[in-house]
Amino acid sequence: MPKDLKTKTVEAAPAKPGGKGRKAAGPKAKTAAKPTAKKPVRTKPPAKPACRTGYVALVGRPNTGKSTLLNALIGQKVAIVSDKPQTTRISILGIKTTERGQIVFVDNPGIHRPLHTLNKRMMNFVYSALETSDAVCLLIDATQKFGHGDEFVLETLGRVKTPVFLLINKVDIVRKDKVLPIIDHYKDLFPFREIIPISALKGVNLDILERLILDLLPEAPKLYSDDEISDQSERFLFAEIVREKVLRYVTEELPFATAVYIESIERKEQPDWKKAGETRPVTYIRASIFVERDNHRKIVIGRHGSLVKQIGIEARQEIAEYIGHKVFLDLQVRVRERWRDSEAVLDLIEGQKA
Numbered sequence: 001m002p003k004d005l006k007t008k009t010v011e012a013a014p015a016k017p018g019g020k021g022r023k024a025a026g027p028k029a030k031t032a033a034k035p036t037a038k039k040p041v042r043t044k045p046p047a048k049p050a051c052r053t054g055y056v057a058l059v060g061r062p063n064t065g066k067s068t069l070l071n072a073l074i075g076q077k078v079a080i081v082s083d084k085p086q087t088t089r090i091s092i093l094g095i096k097t098t099e100r101g102q103i104v105f106v107d108n109p110g111i112h113r114p115l116h117t118l119n120k121r122m123m124n125f126v127y128s129a130l131e132t133s134d135a136v137c138l139l140i141d142a143t144q145k146f147g148h149g150d151e152f153v154l155e156t157l158g159r160v161k162t163p164v165f166l167l168i169n170k171v172d173i174v175r176k177d178k179v180l181p182i183i184d185h186y187k188d189l190f191p192f193r194e195i196i197p198i199s200a201l202k203g204v205n206l207d208i209l210e211r212l213i214l215d216l217l218p219e220a221p222k223l224y225s226d227d228e229i230s231d232q233s234e235r236f237l238f239a240e241i242v243r244e245k246v247l248r249y250v251t252e253e254l255p256f257a258t259a260v261y262i263e264s265i266e267r268k269e270q271p272d273w274k275k276a277g278e279t280r281p282v283t284y285i286r287a288s289i290f291v292e293r294d295n296h297r298k299i300v301i302g303r304h305g306s307l308v309k310q311i312g313i314e315a316r317q318e319i320a321e322y323i324g325h326k327v328f329l330d331l332q333v334r335v336r337e338r339w340r341d342s343e344a345v346l347d348l349i350e351g352q353k354a
């Protein structure tokens with residue numbers, strides 16, 4: 001890969017006050033303007049800065065913190081997060097509207113070598129995000145050693161023609177002296193526009209990232225209204241919330257072999273027993289958790305149904321908080337053999353996003 005020494009690096013920690021950073025204009029400013037004007041001066045209103053808008057793809061190996069970053073940048077939970085790899089399965093938009101413009105972040109599945117049809121579809125989301133975005137943020141995990149997976153990621157980026165930021169994530173849990181060798185290693189591997197150590201979890205350097213992205217986005221009108229934050233439907237979000245709770249409790253093969261399908265969402269008005277004659281909204285949700293084998297089903301159900309009950313409690317609470325009223329959640333665990341290779345099941349699950 002070409003060497004490019006122009007890659008710029010942002011410091012891990014913000015400059016200390018009084019340190020080496022650029023100083024604000026001091027007393028000099030006082031002497032700058034002499035009141036000499038005799039003629040009336042027509043002051044033009046300052047030109048409104050151009051609105052900058054574009055798509056920014058978040059890519060990287062599974063588990064590097066892309067969805068955590070998306071949520072931190074938007075300031076609200078848009079994508080689910082887990083400590084299991086391959087959590088995100090389809091691209092999700094997070095729309096950030098600021099005074100300077102609109103950044104449409106595209107969270108993606110982690111880059112990996114695909115085995116099942118599900119994984120091929122996941123990678124297709126990554127490829128199309130890379131092709132259609134105005135900039136790319138490649139996240140790496142500062143706690144992980146460079147390996148074959150990272151080589152594969154860099155190969156995948158070979159097709160990218162737009163600026164690529166390298167974000168060294170999770171710097172909150174590595175010693176500062178571990179970050180510099182990572183920067184040194186990566187800057188010779190790809191012509192990154194900038195290399196920025198960040199912590200998606202703690203919000204470190206995200207303001208700098210946002211500013212640098214806006215600097216390079218094209219001047220264009222906004223694509224979404226100011227109050228829109230994502231492109232996903234409520235239905236898809238609810239399915240994802242259930243899946244996030246499943247991922248919290250399952251291990252080994254199961255995180256990869258589980259999918260969630262929302263069968264129905266029904267909103268009803270029910271008599272409010274606190275206020276005579278009035279009603280209150282209640283939402284009834286029926287959801288299926290798909291697994292591939294009967295032993296998977298037994299694990300997800302748990303002893304006397306204890307695990308599926310716990311998953312249901314946590315998902316119901318979060319969904320109720322999101323919609324702001326009472327929710328009933330009916331969860332069924334169903335076996336769908338080899339669903340990861342079934343176009344029909346995959347269509348069903350992806351179709352929930354529309």
Ligand SMILES: Nc1nc2c(ncn2[C@@H]2O[C@H](COP(=O)(O)OP(=O)(O)OP(=O)(O)O)[C@@H](O)[C@H]2O)c(=O)[nH]1
Pocket residue numbers: 061062063064065066067068069080081082083084085086087088089108109110111169170171172173198199200201202
């Ligand atoms: N300490 C620390 N942990 C982080 C940070 N960012 C993410 N994590 C953790 O890393 C794990 C993976 O985070 P995700 O946001 O789901 O990662 P992802 O890249 O979206 O993963 P996939 O969707 O599987 O590709 C979770 O346990 C997060 O809490 C960070 O800045 N610091």
Ligand SMILES: [Mg+2]
Pocket residue numbers: 066067068079080081087088108109
């Ligand atoms: Mg993710």
